[in-house]
Amino acid sequence: MPMPFRTPSRWLAKPSIGPVLLLMAAWLAAPSALAAAADLFKDDVEIEAIPVDGPVYMLTGIGGNIGVSVGDDGVLIVDDQFLPLAERIQTAIDALGGDRPKFILNTHYHADHVGGNPHFGQAGTIIAHDNVRARLLGDDSLPPTALPIITFADSLSVHFNGDEIRLLHLPAGHTDGDSVVWFRNANVLHLGDQLFNGRFPYIDLEAGGTVAGYIANLEAVLEWAAPDVKVIPGHGPLCGLDEVRANIKVLRDTRQMVAAALANGATVDEVIAKGLGPDYAEWGSGFIDEERWIRILATDLQAASE
Numbered sequence: 001m002p003m004p005f006r007t008p009s010r011w012l013a014k015p016s017i018g019p020v021l022l023l024m025a026a027w028l029a030a031p032s033a034l035a036a037a038a039d040l041f042k043d044d045v046e047i048e049a050i051p052v053d054g055p056v057y058m059l060t061g062i063g064g065n066i067g068v069s070v071g072d073d074g075v076l077i078v079d080d081q082f083l084p085l086a087e088r089i090q091t092a093i094d095a096l097g098g099d100r101p102k103f104i105l106n107t108h109y110h111a112d113h114v115g116g117n118p119h120f121g122q123a124g125t126i127i128a129h130d131n132v133r134a135r136l137l138g139d140d141s142l143p144p145t146a147l148p149i150i151t152f153a154d155s156l157s158v159h160f161n162g163d164e165i166r167l168l169h170l171p172a173g174h175t176d177g178d179s180v181v182w183f184r185n186a187n188v189l190h191l192g193d194q195l196f197n198g199r200f201p202y203i204d205l206e207a208g209g210t211v212a213g214y215i216a217n218l219e220a221v222l223e224w225a226a227p228d229v230k231v232i233p234g235h236g237p238l239c240g241l242d243e244v245r246a247n248i249k250v251l252r253d254t255r256q257m258v259a260a261a262l263a264n265g266a267t268v269d270e271v272i273a274k275g276l277g278p279d280y281a282e283w284g285s286g287f288i289d290e291e292r293w294i295r296i297l298a299t300d301l302q303a304a305s306e
């Protein structure tokens with residue numbers, strides 16, 4: 001599979017202008033398991049709408065950040081968090097002047113990004129990479145409305161609200177089925193879980209993810225995206241390419257630290273006990289704490305050396 005961002009001519013020319021830890025178990029679980037975890041979604045979880053550019057907004061709540069386009073053609077959303085939050089998400093969309101989403105784009109299959117599919121798929125059309133549908137099909141308990149009904153291998157465009165909203169599949173990084181969503185005219189890029197802005201990322205090695213691929217995908221974004229692109233990360237605050245660069249540096253530096261320690265004979269537990277140092281305390285304060293990040297790095301390094 002060619003690297004999509006390294007061959008931009010394949011896609012299109014560049015833009016013309018320039019109590020979260022509690023969720024860990026649920027977040028990693030299949031969407032169907034989340035019904036049992038409904039008590040995690042207290043009434044005090046608020047969905048906040050943050051303007052990004054033009055008709056594009058970011059919705060935050062619990063789970064992956066949601067991208068929204070609201071306009072004359074209706075509503076399109078990117079990811080839909082968790083099923084128990086669906087009504088609150090719709091209320092936030094209504095407050096922007098929107099209606100029920102016509103299109104739901106899934107960046108990947110994780111439950112904190114597609115959990116609302118059974119709800120939103122009743123009235124809207126879900127679009128995702130082939131591997132997202134394949135993985136969701138593996139969960140027998142999901143209703144048909146949870147499944148993407150339009151899938152693609154490399155890329156797909158939705159022409160909507162005066163924009164070209166383009167899904168670009170990435171080589172394996174966070175999983176083997178991730179796409180980013182580029183709002184071409186608005187110059188907004190939803191990176192899904194290819195970016196945990198300011199925090200160590202979860203990289204799903206069991207679903208085809210790799211650390212090297214994850215870093216390469218982010219570096220490809222730097223090469224390809226317009227310098228002033230607005231970036232919606234899968235988790236963390238709205239940002240731009242400077243933050244993408246900062247995230248790449250942390251991933252590279254911490255991987256190098258762990259690789260060097262292991263090469264010098266340290267065990268993984270010894271690396272964890274020693275820690276990465278105070279510079280990374282904040283980075284380990286999210287879903288993936290320092291220990292989990294070191295284990296991901298070590299497992300990935302071991303797989304890469306086999």
Ligand SMILES: [Zn+2]
Nearest residue numbers: 108110174193
């Ligand atoms: Zn994810």
